[in-house]
Amino acid sequence: MKVNAFSREGLRRRFSQSTMLVIMIVVVAIVATIVNPKFLRITNIINIFQQISVLGIVACGVGMLLVSGYIDISVGAQVSLLGIILSGIIQNVGGIAPDASNGWLQPLAIPMAFVVSFIVGFAMGLVNGIIVIKSRVTSFIITLGFASVYKGIALLVSGGASYMLFGRFEWLGRGRILNVIPIPILFFLGIVVFTHIVLKFFRYGRFLYAIGGNRKAAYVSGINTDGIILRGYVVVGLLNALAALILISRVGSALATTGEAYALDALASVIVGGVAITGGKGTALSFFLGVVLIGLLGNALIIMNVNPYVRDVVIGSIIIIAVSISHITSDGA
Amino acid sequence: MQDANILEAEKINKRYPGVKALDEVDFDLRYGEVQALVGQNGAGKSTFIEIVAGSIQPDSGLITLDGGAHPHLDPSKSIELGIQTVHQENQLVEELSVAENIYLYNLPKTRLGFVKLTTCIEAADNLLGELGIGISSAKKLTELTPVQKKLISIAKAFSRKAKILILDEPTAALDTHGKNILFDIVRRYTKKGLSVIYISHHLGEIFEICDRVTIFKDGRRINTHRVAETDMNVIVKEMIGKSTTSLIIRQTATGLDAGEPSLEVRDYHRQGAVDHVSFSVRQGEIFGIGGLVGAGRTELARMIFGLDEKDSGELVYRNRNITPTDPNDAIRKGIGLLTEDRKENGLVVIRPIFENISLVRFAKNRGAFMHLKRERSDTEAISKQLNVKTPTIAQLVINLSGGNQQKVVLAKWLFAEAEVLIFDEPTIGIDVGSKSEIYGLMDGLAKSGKIIIMISSDNPELISVCDRVGVMRFGKLVAVLDGEQKNEENILKFSMGVDEKDET
Numbered sequence: 001m002k003v004n005a006f007s008r009e010g011l012r013r014r015f016s017q018s019t020m021l022v023i024m025i026v027v028v029a030i031v032a033t034i035v036n037p038k039f040l041r042i043t044n045i046i047n048i049f050q051q052i053s054v055l056g057i058v059a060c061g062v063g064m065l066l067v068s069g070y071i072d073i074s075v076g077a078q079v080s081l082l083g084i085i086l087s088g089i090i091q092n093v094g095g096i097a098p099d100a101s102n103g104w105l106q107p108l109a110i111p112m113a114f115v116v117s118f119i120v121g122f123a124m125g126l127v128n129g130i131i132v133i134k135s136r137v138t139s140f141i142i143t144l145g146f147a148s149v150y151k152g153i154a155l156l157v158s159g160g161a162s163y164m165l166f167g168r169f170e171w172l173g174r175g176r177i178l179n180v181i182p183i184p185i186l187f188f189l190g191i192v193v194f195t196h197i198v199l200k201f202f203r204y205g206r207f208l209y210a211i212g213g214n215r216k217a218a219y220v221s222g223i224n225t226d227g228i229i230l231r232g233y234v235v236v237g238l239l240n241a242l243a244a245l246i247l248i249s250r251v252g253s254a255l256a257t258t259g260e261a262y263a264l265d266a267l268a269s270v271i272v273g274g275v276a277i278t279g280g281k282g283t284a285l286s287f288f289l290g291v292v293l294i295g296l297l298g299n300a301l302i303i304m305n306v307n308p309y310v311r312d313v314v315i316g317s318i319i320i321i322a323v324s325i326s327h328i329t330s331d332g333a
Numbered sequence: 334m335q336d337a338n339i340l341e342a343e344k345i346n347k348r349y350p351g352v353k354a355l356d357e358v359d360f361d362l363r364y365g366e367v368q369a370l371v372g373q374n375g376a377g378k379s380t381f382i383e384i385v386a387g388s389i390q391p392d393s394g395l396i397t398l399d400g401g402a403h404p405h406l407d408p409s410k411s412i413e414l415g416i417q418t419v420h421q422e423n424q425l426v427e428e429l430s431v432a433e434n435i436y437l438y439n440l441p442k443t444r445l446g447f448v449k450l451t452t453c454i455e456a457a458d459n460l461l462g463e464l465g466i467g468i469s470s471a472k473k474l475t476e477l478t479p480v481q482k483k484l485i486s487i488a489k490a491f492s493r494k495a496k497i498l499i500l501d502e503p504t505a506a507l508d509t510h511g512k513n514i515l516f517d518i519v520r521r522y523t524k525k526g527l528s529v530i531y532i533s534h535h536l537g538e539i540f541e542i543c544d545r546v547t548i549f550k551d552g553r554r555i556n557t558h559r560v561a562e563t564d565m566n567v568i569v570k571e572m573i574g575k576s577t578t579s580l581i582i583r584q585t586a587t588g589l590d591a592g593e594p595s596l597e598v599r600d601y602h603r604q605g606a607v608d609h610v611s612f613s614v615r616q617g618e619i620f621g622i623g624g625l626v627g628a629g630r631t632e633l634a635r636m637i638f639g640l641d642e643k644d645s646g647e648l649v650y651r652n653r654n655i656t657p658t659d660p661n662d663a664i665r666k667g668i669g670l671l672t673e674d675r676k677e678n679g680l681v682v683i684r685p686i687f688e689n690i691s692l693v694r695f696a697k698n699r700g701a702f703m704h705l706k707r708e709r710s711d712t713e714a715i716s717k718q719l720n721v722k723t724p725t726i727a728q729l730v731i732n733l734s735g736g737n738q739q740k741v742v743l744a745k746w747l748f749a750e751a752e753v754l755i756f757d758e759p760t761i762g763i764d765v766g767s768k769s770e771i772y773g774l775m776d777g778l779a780k781s782g783k784i785i786i787m788i789s790s791d792n793p794e795l796i797s798v799c800d801r802v803g804v805m806r807f808g809k810l811v812a813v814l815d816g817e818q819k820n821e822e823n824i825l826k827f828s829m830g831v832d833e834k835d836e837t
Contacts, residue, residue: 192622203695203703210692213681221638221745222696254815280683 019275021289024272026202032300039303043244046182052295053184054079054247055269056288059260060195061239062272063287065232067199069212069279071131072236074143075266077150078124079259082244084154085120086113087254088164094168096139110169117241125237129230147263154256163254173250184246191239194286212279216247269294272322294318335741338397339528340385340497343589345394346554347380354380356552357389357612362497367519367538368562369718372549374626374790375550375575381549382499386418398495419503419586421556425474432457432470435489448731457492460696464488464518480511487515491522499530505627516542534625535831536565540780541667541669550574553720557710566829573792573821596635596784598752601646606632608808609645619775619785622810623792623824629808630788631673636757638787639663643829650784652751664697669751673758673788675735679742679782682731686723687712689730689741693749736767743774754778756787760794772798804828 032039033108058075128146132139175183199205207228210218219225245261250255254267273283273290294315301311339363347355355377361367370378383389386407390458396403400415406414425434430511432454433440441456443451449515457470464482474482483506490498491614498519504512519529519542531543538548540560548555568662594613601610603745613621622630635641637648639657650666657663661671672678673750680689690712695703709726716726719740723733730741739759746754756775760768773797779785788796795802802819804812812827825831 030530091716201703202701204701206688206695206703208691209688210681213683214677217681218669218692220638220660220672221692222661222749223692224661257523280681304527314779 005164005267017286018289019030021212021273021293025289025293026294028191028296028300032296033104034110035304039300040224044299044303046180048187048299049185049293050182051299052291053182054243055262055265055295056291057191057239057243057246058193059266059287059291060284061236062266063275063282063284063290064195064205064208064265066200066275066277066278067205067212067282068208068229069215070139070229070234071230071267071277072128072143072230072233073140073263073267074147074150075236075240076263077147077154078121078237078240079244080254080256081150081263082117082241083248083254083258084122084158084163084256086117086244087165087248088157089116090165090169091163099200099255113169114245117245118238121237121241121244122234122256124240126230127232128237132233133229134224143245145281146172148154151256151260158256160256164309165252165303166246166250167317170251170252171249172248173248178252184250184326186247187242191242192284192288199282199284204231208232209280211247212276212281214280230314247316262318264315268319268322271326272318274326276326277323285328337364338362339399341386341397342381343383343395343397344394345381346392347377347384347389348392353552355384358549358552358554360547360554361686362528362530362606362829363544364421365523365526366545366734367523367531368557369531369543369546370549371533371546371568371572375551376549376572377552378549379501380552382418382501382530382532385497386416386499397780400639400791408465409557412493413556415494417490417493417495417497417498418499419486419490421502421505423482423506425486425489427474430454430470431472431476431485433463433469434474435460435470438493446620458487460492463493463829479506482507483507483516484511487518491518495522495527497528497530499532499744503532504529504533504535512538534829536568536831538597539568540565542606547686548572554601560702566707567828569758569822569829569831570824572825576651581720587831594707595651597647597649599649601633601636603632603636604644606808607636607643610805610808610810612810612813614786616784617631617782618801619779619787619799621766621795621797621802622786622805623790623795623802624805624828628805628828630805630806631757633805634670634757634788637755638668640670649712649720661696664693664749664751667750669693669746669749669754671739671746671754671759673761674773675738675742680730683729683740684720685727686733686741687726688714690715690726690744693745693751693823712748713745715748718739719744720770733762736763736770739763739767739771740774743771745769747778751783753784754786756785756789758789759787760789760791764774768794792824795824796821806830 029039038044058079062072062075077159090109090113093105095113128143140194171183173184177183177186199208207218210221211225213226215225232297244259247259251258256328270282270287271277271290271292272293273282273286275286297314298311301314303307338359338361342358342360345355345358358377359382360381370381372378381390387408387410388674396406403414426437426746429437433448434454435457441452443449454471461468461470466488468477468481468484472490474485476810478486483503503515505514519575523529530538533539543560545557546560546563546568548568550572593621595616599606600613612620622633624630632641636643636646639659639662645699646656647654655666657666657668676682681692687709691708703739713726721737721740723737728736729733733741754774759771763771775785775787787795787799796819800813802824803810804814804824806828814823
């Protein structure tokens with residue numbers, strides 16, 4: 001059969017997902033630079049990467065989970081709730097202002113915030129995973145419900161008000177190595193490398209692909225499918241805890257809606273990165289490129305002085321287009 | 334009117350890639366007649382009735398109904414002409430009432446478009462009463478037993494003008510009482526001129542209810558008899574036709590016969606699926622399981638592997654109880670299952686060959702890391718050994734032919750060092766060349782001391798590949814055939830219960 005350049009086969013042959021992403025990133029960068037030459041400045045580039053670090057960490061968890069065919073749409077609410085909890089601890093245990101004395105507990109505020117964040121992140125992942133597995137309902141619906149639950153709890157805990165850190169906890173989000181490289185970027189790249197190792201070299205990673213490709217066949221092959229999926233949700237929760245710590249440290253305050261945008265942004269990133277919505281495909285590199293593209297777009301729109309609300313339209317459209325394309329180019333599955 | 338034909342089919346041909354499903358088939362059905370259609374799996378019965386029902390178009394041939402020629406039938410036209418089909422699988426909506434299900438194609442409506450449920454229930458109750466089916470039509474379908482659902486499917490066919498009724502394995506879901514109701518309906522309505530095409534694997538029923546019987550084999554009509562003038566043995570012989578067991582590639586493992594039973598399957602049972610099945614397999618033996626589709630063979634295999642629930646059953650290997658609790662446990666105990674649906678349960682088709690081959694081995698091992706280099710070389714070696722035809726083992730499984738996909742499944746279990754291998758329909762949808770390769774591989778595995786259980790609906794295959802063949806019927810292991818006894822005729826007879834006493 002003749003291969004038409006725009007047929008499924010043709011599309012698949014002409015572009016590997018990664019090259020397509022790189023091309024798109026370059027195009028966005030060129031357009032942004034033409035409109036505003038400041039875009040390509042080193043400081044802006046570093047700035048962009050610092051901004052996308054949090055998204056990148058969240059997206060790695062979401063991406064690994066999506067490789068197994070499962071979704072967590074509650075990650076934005078998780079980050080928000082974690083932000084409220086950890087900033088609440090720092091504000092209340094650490095004292096209102098840096099020099100306010102709060103007794104012997106004061107130096108323990110930040111370590112406590114760390115420990116509690118990871119415990120809560122772990123717990124949210126565990127609960128999400130257990131309910132998704134036990135209910136056998138589409139993970140999208142279950143985690144959509146949890147998104148509302150976590151958001152509600154965050155609002156209840158904070159009473160709708162914001163928590164301030166008063167500069168008590170800045171090094172993680174604002175610190176720079178050698179005064180050049182922001183610490184969040186190191187964490188982001190570290191998590192990408194970690195994700196690559198997990199997906200490529202760990203049995204666990206291999207099982208994620210197998211489950212995403214065909215859960216029944218994976219089970220018949222002796223894989224503890226429920227256990228693997230559960231771990232996927234826990235990893236998401238733990239990475240959200242790390243992301244929330246970095247985010248709150250950088251922003252210096254927390255609201256019950258601080259992390260909201262991450263749910264769709266993370267999903268958009270891994271989907272443009274080429275993870276099939278049904279699972280079985282995707283690599284750490286593709287998550288990384290997807291995050292860069294989404295982050296770049298956001299920054300480009302700002303620097304081009306576009307109305308910020310346009311961003312939502314763009315992100316939503318990207319999800320729709322990317323999912324449709326990957327569906328058309330996949331083998332009719 | 335007795336000898337006039339309501340339906341005539343002339344020289345019907347239907348070809349699918351690689352198979353001639355129907356080959357110059359002639360068929361005629363008289364007014365008021367019940368005619369049975371019999372044949373082994375793949376004989377062309379289903380294709381034929383679907384052509385009559387208009388859901389498949391023949392490549393050539395002519396269908397004449399009531400004297401009028403119909404070169405182009407489609408489902409709605411067939412129904413309009415009075416051809417009603419009761420499919421093997423019920424086509425009912427669980428969430429609706431019996432009445433709504435019966436009249437779903439044309440629900441009575443008010444002027445505003447609301448369904449007139451009372452009118453509908455009234456009509457349905459009348460119909461059910463007339464047919465002698467004692468079910469209230471106001472009930473929801475979910476409240477009914479499988480037997481009752483089948484009866485509703487049958488009633489649905491009578492809700493419209495029916496001149497020809499096609500019954501596809503109607504009794505598979507019926508108990509004795511339900512069967513009596515059906516037969517009563519058939520007898521009463523054929524007196525009024527209804528004609529019936531009756532497909533069944535249960536030859537006893539054919540002698541009970543049918544006037545004539547037509548035998549199909551390999552897409553051809555072999556013969557038609559008046560039931561009163563024939564007997565079961567003639568029918569079975571014609572279903573088998575000339576023996577095709579020339580592909581014997583395996584000599585029965587001699588010398589091993591004296592060996593102790595190595596694997597014992599003890600009293601496997603699950604209500605409604607598998608009925609207290611026990612047998613044993615010797616080291617180096619291939620044990621076949623034949624029977625009709627739905628006899629409980631796949632269910633048995635899945636229970637042995639720990640994949641499905643069971644009420645009872647123990648698996649003993651060399652006097653050690655190894656009954657698995659789940660697939661992971663089965664794998665650790667050296668059991669492998671090659672499921673009948675490769676793409677559904679056997680392979681991750683969107684992943685590469687080598688990942689599929691190593692999957693079970695990694696599931697069996699512990700330890701977090703994989704040794705990727707060794708994985709590549711080891712899976713490469715085993716894929717070469719099994720002659721998987723592919724330029725590279727990084728190829729996605731979805732791009733392989735059916736035969737090569739089956740080899741990948743086999744490679745996966747061999748790589749995991751399974752000692753007991755259960756093959757469920759291993760050659761379904763596979764070309765002849767790959768088939769004989771797979772037979773050869775199975776033979777080699779048996780000789781190397783593995784224990785092999787092979788489920789197949791292809792009887793010549795069972796005879797040529799297996800040392801002994803067990804036959805299942807209605808969940809029971811009704812016979813284990815050996816030596817001279819191991820032939821197509823016996824497998825078929827036991828599958829269909831030919832020599833059983835009247836089973837009502």
